[in-house]
Amino acid sequence: MPKQGEFYQRDRERHPPALDRDYKTSVARSPKYSLISLENTASEITGPVFGHNDIAPTDNDLLTNYAQAGQAPVGERIIVHGRVLDENARPVPNTLVEIWQANASGKYRHKKDNYLGAMDPNFGGCGRTLTDENGYYYFRTVKPGAYPWRNWVNNWRPAHIHISVFGTGFAQRLITQLYFEGDPLIEKCPIVKTIPDPDAIQQLIAVLDMNASIPLDTLAYKFDIVLRGRRSTLFENRLEGN
Amino acid sequence: MRQKLEYLKETPSQTAGPFVHIGLAPGAAGFDIYEQELGTDIAGPNATGERIRIEGLVIDGIGSPVKDVMLEAWQANAAGIYAHPEHPGEVEEGFRGWGRVITDFDSGEWGFDTVKPGPVMGRNGQMMAPHINLWIVARGINVGLNTRLYFSDEDVANATDPVINLIEWERRRKTLIAQRVERDGAIIYRFDIRLQGDDETVFFDI
Numbered sequence: 001m002p003k004q005g006e007f008y009q010r011d012r013e014r015h016p017p018a019l020d021r022d023y024k025t026s027v028a029r030s031p032k033y034s035l036i037s038l039e040n041t042a043s044e045i046t047g048p049v050f051g052h053n054d055i056a057p058t059d060n061d062l063l064t065n066y067a068q069a070g071q072a073p074v075g076e077r078i079i080v081h082g083r084v085l086d087e088n089a090r091p092v093p094n095t096l097v098e099i100w101q102a103n104a105s106g107k108y109r110h111k112k113d114n115y116l117g118a119m120d121p122n123f124g125g126c127g128r129t130l131t132d133e134n135g136y137y138y139f140r141t142v143k144p145g146a147y148p149w150r151n152w153v154n155n156w157r158p159a160h161i162h163i164s165v166f167g168t169g170f171a172q173r174l175i176t177q178l179y180f181e182g183d184p185l186i187e188k189c190p191i192v193k194t195i196p197d198p199d200a201i202q203q204l205i206a207v208l209d210m211n212a213s214i215p216l217d218t219l220a221y222k223f224d225i226v227l228r229g230r231r232s233t234l235f236e237n238r239l240e241g242n
Numbered sequence: 243m244r245q246k247l248e249y250l251k252e253t254p255s256q257t258a259g260p261f262v263h264i265g266l267a268p269g270a271a272g273f274d275i276y277e278q279e280l281g282t283d284i285a286g287p288n289a290t291g292e293r294i295r296i297e298g299l300v301i302d303g304i305g306s307p308v309k310d311v312m313l314e315a316w317q318a319n320a321a322g323i324y325a326h327p328e329h330p331g332e333v334e335e336g337f338r339g340w341g342r343v344i345t346d347f348d349s350g351e352w353g354f355d356t357v358k359p360g361p362v363m364g365r366n367g368q369m370m371a372p373h374i375n376l377w378i379v380a381r382g383i384n385v386g387l388n389t390r391l392y393f394s395d396e397d398v399a400n401a402t403d404p405v406i407n408l409i410e411w412e413r414r415r416k417t418l419i420a421q422r423v424e425r426d427g428a429i430i431y432r433f434d435i436r437l438q439g440d441d442e443t444v445f446f447d448i
Contacts, residue, residue, distance in 0.1 A: 004328075008249075010447065015255045016384035023257075025382030028303040032438050035447035036409060041364045043375050043390075044448045046326035047316060048340030056277055066275055087249045096280075100265020109273060110261045112310075112347070124275045126265045162258065162265055168326075170316045171448045173377055175386060177256040191257060194384050200254045226250045 006040035016194035062141035066124030073123035075104025075142030087229030091135025106147030158185035286336025291320025297353035303438030307350025322360035371399035
């Protein structure tokens with residue numbers, strides 16, 4: 001394989017714009033000026049490397065990582081699994097995937113969350129894992145509940161899991177949200193609709209995966225994550241000194 | 243029928259939301275779940291170079307501190323080497339070069355301890371001035387914002403830095419320069435990030 005070069009430029013039409021007035025918090029938190037486009041240097045092509053010493057093997061199991069001995073969180077037991085790939089469809093191995101979510105009531109274990117939904121003493125709501133050599137990852141958790149938020153007076157977030165991924169270079173750093181197939185709140189959500197392209201929204205919807213479900217135990221959802229791909233330096237190699 | 247391009251599309255970004263801390267910095271948010279929190283030690287004990295502290299606020303378009311931000315830093319060591327297999331050279335044992343901090347929920351202040359990075363070779367053999375790459379996520383930020391922190395005592399290197407010089411509006415370049423002060427013998431660089439407005443920090447599409 002030829003030496004890898006810079007990352008493909010990010011398709012900003014596929015991502016939400018910084019400012020979307022229907023997501024009110026973005027109004028005062030979006031830059032007014034345009035981003036300055038930068039060709040990649042070593043600063044963007046490199047990124048942090050994580051290993052199995054950094055995390056515990058059980059960190060990807062939200063059914064047990066905060067539960068008291070012999071107990072389990074309340075809610076729909078699910079597996080969330082998939083692959084981390086790049087735009088060239090190559091697996092991204094050994095990369096850190098981190099998730100966080102509300103419990104089955106839609107309540108976060110966070111002191112700033114004052115929603116009436118019940119806290120679950122056996123559910124923390126965060127997990128992390130490294131992809132394997134094929135870019136594969138999985139978590140066990142409970143399906144999060146929808147919850148209300150102060151945007152319009154009656155806005156409810158669809159059930160979602162927040163996902164953070166690294167890749168191999170700092171330019172690939174990504175945080176997104178996973179939604180669940182068939183949730184009628186998806187099409188009403190101002191945060192979902194910050195994404196202008198309906199096809200791009202579909203990419204955030206995890207699909208029910210009966211083949212990966214465990215009978216009499218756990219349902220499964222499949223969610224693949226695509227990070228920016230890289231050019232080979234076959235035709236152009238101006239990253240001298242890198 | 244013409245051929246199709248078979249590239250996959252990058253997964254679209256979504257805001258990190260108001261509770262990013264429980265997922266990515268639970269210990270810092272007072273939530274004890276992991277044995278080991280990631281990103282709390284950027285340079286490690288063996289790193290050579292000048293020990294420094296970076297401090298700042300993230301300020302919104304109203305002028306108010308943003309109190310639910312998470313920032314990540316990515317930097318080279320004092321010799322200008324990134325802790326990454328594709329970057330030639332070795333870093334000190336324990337030097338990761340990456341860190342993660344959250345703002346104080348009451349004041350919005352954030353800060354991290356590290357070593358001052360050395361200059362890194364840029365494109366076309368042009369040396370880049372010492373800098374720390376920063377990535378900022380929060381509620382209301384739909385795609386993480388990338389910026390660079392440069393140092394006020396590196397005037398000569400900053401003047402020829404190829405990235406600073408890409409910024410056509412010279413008056414905006416100063417938004418990337420952290421100001422050095424000394425406090426009780428410690429070296430502090432102050433770096434306030436303005437998300438919006440006349441003194442808006444320069445953000446990059448990397």
